[in-house]
Amino acid sequence: MQDISRYSILESLLSFWIIALLVISGGGCSVLLHKDSNRQLTGEQKAEMLRAWTAQPNQPSRPNEILASSVPELTERAMKDLGSRNDIVLVVFLARNDVTTTIYKIRDTMQSLDPKSSLNPYWVTDVPGFVGDPQTKCGVVVGHWYSDEKYPYRVSWERIVDTVLDREATYGTYLYSHNGKFLLTEDGQPEMEALQDVCFPGHPLASTRFASFGAANQSRPTLSRWKPISTLDEFATVQTTTKDVAAKTLMGDTLEGQACGNTVNINLRITDVFLHSRAEQNDPMYLIKGVLKVSRNAQTSPEIALVGAISRVNGVVNLAASSEGPNPRYRNTIISLFRDDADSGLEGMIEGMEEIEAAGCDDVRLTSKNGTKLTAFPKITAQVALFFSNPQMAPRSKLYSVYWLKVAEAHGSIDAPYYLGSRYEQRGATDPNAYAQAVQYYLAATTAYEDARAQAALGRMYEKGQGTKRDPEKAKQWSSAAKTTRQRAARVCASAQVREVVQRLLTQAYLQNKAGAETMNDLTGIRPDRGEFTISKVTAEDVVSLTYAFVCRAKGGFDNPNFHIEMPEKKVTVWRDQYGYETTTDNSMEQLSSQAAPALMNEAARNVVNYHTFNIKPLGDNRFKITYRGPRDIQSEEIQVN
Structure with a gap:
């Protein structure tokens, strides 16, 4: 006799299984049969079946809500009130943008489904507390883990949350409660040190040294959310090319020179050039750390810590102010350099310092104090310059994108004049004087390349009177020229x-x-x-x-x-459990999907x-x-x- 209760469940969900199995092209159909329909289960057997059906791990009590007005206060209270538990995780971070929005994104991600557990669908079951500081953009979220015994699948959970932290935060790390104290992840120490400087100024937590999972005498095994670095011989030393040697030679060197019409003296000391990981031999960038100091007349800046990268392909150097910098007035400092055409050193732009012009300077010329030259790298090309002109590389900079477009234009890019016109036209919304520059670049694009995009833009600007006197007749002429070019190209394609x-x-x-x-x-x-x-x-x-x-x-x-x-061959399987129940399983659904799936495809x-x-x-x-x-x-x- 069929087990009516289970069979009715299968019957009611049959349509769902058909759809799912059509997608995955597999499945089966099973019916639970009693060996003896009159057989009575004992109370012990019923209790055992109930335990098997409803078994849950030992769930600790839910922690009380923690209210706090600041990141240091919430972190301190969580460690004090919840430190004796083994089921608490703190996510501490420095947001890139709005800290409140970032908090909610992290909260939602922390409560992601656990794909390896059907009884405990979430890693983090609730969030007892969270707070963010709009001034520092620091935030902390307290999570309650579902088990008080251990942190199962911690590595998998961290990989999921890492994707949000990498996108939304400058720094971010995890602290887990364990045997009366909070421990960092194995690779969380550098992130925590950076967060302590920004998020806990003047608080005892700023100088607290947290232990890490995997440390000496630690009962838990060493885990890491990152792939372990290989210890093979080929990874023991970076495999360098001629370009790599040139880049590494910059370490310990000092670049000196002038900018802003030779009115500003620049001193850039390169303190380190390194790969992010020894195992990442194909990483296209070397990371760089440096110290910048500029002077103009009698005014000299403090030393500004910079971080950035040098391309292992084309030698372009981009550096920006580090969060470790002592003075917030220089937080927007940026310097971009490349091998100059004369092979005498480096040229580029600088922006974001009080000692130079507000708009920055695009005539930086630097030479190596040690005589280092980047001649191993190719000279800059229009294509490379156009690549670096992407505004997203320096979203707060007004000079960076325009500068690289001008470099691209100087090296023969047919797109650069039009893009320059577009950049200045966009700026015209807040600075009407920029419209005149947009018109000049659009005219240059039409003169040199008969650029249909620039022709259409000129028609628009003459129609509105932006950057030039309003002239409906010229607007019509330019728009007509663009339309004619596009129509001719369309006729070729058709x-x-x-x-x-x-x-x-x-x-x-x-x-x-x-x-x-x-x-x-x-x-x-x-x-x-x-x-x-x-x-x-x-x-x-x-x-x-x-x-x-x-x-x-x-x-x-x-x-x-x-x-x-x-079509798969028909298969029937019969098995019996410890209580004498028999289950018959066949692959009829798999056969059905093999017939129906091709028609749908x-x-x-x-x-x-x-x-x-x-x-x-x-x-x-x-x-x-x-x-x-x-x-x-x-x-x-x-x-x-x-």
């Missing part, structure tokens, strides 16, 4: 010649994918055949002018997809819109080179467009 080549290249890619699908079918029994791609439309994008490369974007879908999954493939991009390089006389990056290689072809 031409029969381009469509024919695009279709042929996509067909070749389809055949390559089909061959791979056959191999996958032999190995797994699954054949993912999406069918042939049919073009519905080809449009032009990223159009600067018809003398520079642009993109044709093909839109379309797959015809006649044919996904297939081999085929329907989805038919309804999905796909895009493919092709680079178009004008060769003159209506000839173009089409380049497509296929699944295995890059293919190109030259055509004549009528």
Whole structure:
């Protein structure tokens, strides 16, 4: 006889299981059978079954809520009131932006699901206290762990919370209650020292030395949320290249020179050049620490601690004020340098110091006191300069992005004049004088490159009278010129010649994918055949002018997809538990999913819109080179467009 209660549960959830099993292509169907329907269970057996069904670990009492008005106060009270427990974790951090928002993000993440436990769905079950300081941006969150015996899966939980801390906080670490005291994670000491300086000034916690998990005489095993550093011989010493040697030579050197029309003297001492981890041999950056001092006339700045990096690829050096700096007036200090074209030293920009102009200086020239030169690195290129012009690299700087765009422009970038115009146009919202500079850069872009983007921007500015006298006629002329350029590029993309080549290249890619699908079918029994791609439309994008490369974007879908999954053989399994119950399990649901899943996949493939991009390089006389990056290689072809 069937166990009616369990069978009814299965029956009521059948639709859910069908959907889930169609996704994962597996599953089974089970029905619990009694060996003897008249058999009566003893009270002891019933109690044992109930314990097995409702078993929970020993849950300690929930800690009382802790109220405090400051980070030091809450941290101190938590350690005092909850230090005797073994189920408390403190997350202490320094937020990058709004501390209140960061607190709520950390709280939500701390209570993430524990994927390895079905009885205890959360690592942290509740938050007894939290507080943030808007002035220092420091915060602390107190979490109650679900077990008083140990911290199971602590490593996994930290990896999850680390993702939020890395994104939202400058520093962040964890303190766990253990045998009457709070312990740091194995790698948390440097973070805690930085937090103590900022978050606990003048408080006894600022000088407290916390022990760490894994220390001597510690009963708990050593754990780390980071991958252990390999002790293999190849990691014992950094494998250096010629560029690495040049970068490392800067350590202990002093760079001296002038800026701001030779009115400012600069002294930059490099104190350290190192990899973040010995195991990260492919890290593209060396980290750098340095000390900066500038003087102008009789005014001399204090020594400013800087941190940053030097690229192991192109030798670009970026340094910014460290949080260890003694004076908040210099917290926005930034200096960016690269190998100069004359190979005499370094050139770059500096910003954020009282001793220099408010707008910063873009004419820094420095030479090595020890005679070090970065000639092992390539000279700066337009592409590299354009990469470093990303505003996100120095979001608070007004000079950094503009400076690197000017470097890119000086080295022949066709995009830099337009981007410079765009930067100054954006600044015009708060500084109307910037509009005139935007107009000048847009005019330079149209003169040198016939840039359709700049033409459209000039039409907009002449229409509004921004940076120039309002002139509807000129606005119409510039807008029309931009429209004409884009229409001509669109006609190239929509031409029969381009469509024919695009279709042929996509067909070749389809055949390559089909061959791979056959191999996958032999190995797994699954054949993912999406069918042939049919073009519905080809449009032009990223159009600067018809003398520079642009993109044709093909839109379309797959015809006649044919996904297939081999039907598994029918299997039936019968097993008996200690109470004499028999359970019969078969793989009928797996068979059903093998039949239904391909139909769903085929329907989805038919309804999905796909895009493919092709680079178009004008060769003159209506000839173009089409380049497509296929699944295995890059293919190109030259055509004549009528």
